Amino acid sequence: MSVLLGNRRFRFFDTTLRDGEQTPGVSLTPVNKLEIAAALSDIGVDVIEAGSAVASEGEREAIRLIADAGLAAECCTYVRALNQDIDCAAEAGADSVHLVVPVSDLHISKKMQKTREEVHAMAMSAVAYAKERGLIVELSGEDASRADQEFLAMLYRDGIESGADRLCFCDTVGVLTPERATEIIPPLCMAPLSIHCHNDLGLALATTLAAFKAGASCSHVTVNGLGERAGNTPFEEVIMSLETLYGYKTGIDTKKIYPLSTLVSRLTGVPFATNKPIVGTMAFTHESGIHAHGLFRDSRTYEPISPESVGRQRRIVLGKHSGSASVKAALTELGYSPNPRQLEEIVKRVKALGDEGRRVSDTDVMAIADAVMLLECKPIISVKQFTVVSGSNILPTASVTMEVNGEEVTGAATGDGPVDAALRVLQQSVASAGDIRLDEYHVEAITGGTDAMVDVTVKLRKDGRTITSRGARTDIIQASVEAVVTGMNRLLRELDEKRRTDTD
Structure with a gap:
């Protein structure tokens, strides 16, 4: 155990399904949320903030699905200091509520148009009501970094007396520095305290670790750092920093981090940067x-x-x-x-x-x-002609005439688009020479304009062996066919050499 962190148990509160879903353009179905929640629970997170129950019927359905799934993780939902929010959370079957109240004068006066006293009264009433509804309560101070710390401490202290089980310090716009966190966190640890950071200035990870050192016992995180604006503290970075730099055993099954990250990326439609720590393409x-x-x-x-x-x-x-x-x-x-x-x-x-x-x-x-090395590499596959037809009222269709091992093969296939149709007919046409699967397909424009040169890279697999291949043309279909045919020839080379040896 690291001497910097002491002999404490840290918890991980994942808000990918709530704060992460607030990433512009992201909208998850209840089934999507359940799939991600199951993966989060399986990897070992303690709490899953499944959404905001009051937001919509779809959100309530997602929370019900997660709450009824028998997951090891606690099912939590975001609520405001309003009875209707708390009722929705309880009726959806949530275990706990993340009860968020504004605590900075900027948020109190400009957003809420209330006074400190009014916000305090609302918070205490909401905490008490949530406890009456049988919910675990995590009382959260929104924009706590810019709040009067004496007012924040009073709100936390009174919240605990009203029944709050846990507290949360929200660095809502990412302005808390690690140095400042070590000063203001210790006196606020009146109950288990979470740190919720945003990454607007790139300090979310560093500030989260500093808050742990200062006495916080839980971090709010999102997979891949999803979230509004620059996102939240990335789950994978917190876990691996604690494990690697501080020698702290998080209880997270780290071997499942990359599969989890790719699942979230796929379902949200948000790719991670190529140079992102831990999960980016270039990380290793x-x-x-x-x-x-x-x-x-x-x-x-x-x-x-x-x-x-x-x-x-x-x-x-x-x-x-x-x-x-x-x-x-x-x-x-x-x-x-x-x-x-x-x-x-x-x-x-x-x-x-x-x-x-x-x-x-x-x-x-x-x-x-x-x-x-002066090796002969006779093409096994050659394309004599191919045609692709596509339009607004036409199912994309591709036809091809190929020579495979000296025999002419003609085929046709439909697909989700012209490129998909072309690649499908190629795979079908070479089936006699071997079952070749397309594992990855990547395209990027090399130059700008409508006549842009496109670079297509594919990864093909046959009998457990994989190979990457490339095609570059101004026509994306031609580039795709070039990349696939070249790769297929390479994969089938050994088969061709064996065939020629047997013939000899």
Whole structure:
């Protein structure tokens, strides 16, 4: 146990389904909320703020589903200091309420248009009423960072006397600094105190950790840091900081962090930044030759935590910074064993591609290796023609004529869009040569304008083996077909070589 945090038990209150859903453009169905809540409970969070029961019938349905699901986590709902909010929470089956009252003069006068005395009276009445309804009460001071701390302390103290079980300090606009938190949190710990931070100035994680050190016993968090404006304190960052930097065992199943993050990203439609800590695409991706060389010897050289500890895997990508160690590792994974002279030439060519600003895919590496090592790579699949038809009243349809292992194959397929239809017909047409699955599809515009060059990257899988491939055209359908066909040829190369050997 870290001496900085003491021998205390910290709790985690997840508000992804309430504060996180207030991210502009995010709207979750009751079934979506239940799926996320089940994952949150499974990973080990203590409290799930499932939404605001008074907001809509859909919210009440979601809270009822979560409350009735038999989850280990406590089901909580946001309420104002109003009896109707509390009634909705109780009737929806919530275990507890996050009772939020404004405490700064700015919020009291401008938002509520009331006095401190009126807000205090409302808060005490609401706490007492919630207890009468059999609810656990977490009394929360909104905009506490900018409040008169004497008034806040009085509100907390009287709230406890009125029956509040827990307290919460809300840094509503992210202006609390870690240094200030260490000063003002200790005298407010009259009951179990939560810290609720927003990340407007990028201090949410640091302030949350400082509040823990100062006596807070619970943090309000959201998965991936979702939330209004710049979001809330990210769940995954708090957990891994406590585990890694402070040696504190959170009780969270950290190997489920990445699956949880991807689930929330998928259901909310909010992707995380590529360089986001813990869960971003680049968090465990390495290119630099010096870094990669150190990683192969000991991963701790350039990684503070192992990717496996959060349910991820390390990726080594190749480019102009790549050295012999990383290129050799990629080649070994792809089934190549170059001699030192060949490896030197392959590294040189990989760097040349990187200097052109290109993303170096597995297919690029294999093509280079084939050329350098003088391997014949006869195409197994070639496209003779393809046509895609799509329109406002037409189901997108693609037809293709291909040559597969020397035999002409013609096929057609429909899809959700022209690209989907094209990729479906390709997969169907090569079925005789092998079952190839499309695991990932990514497209980005390289240049601007209506004639933009698009770069399509795909990840294909066959018999447990995966490969990435790339296509670049001004036509997204042509680029997609190019990427898939090139990747399919690479995946089927071993099968073709075996077929030719058997023939010989």
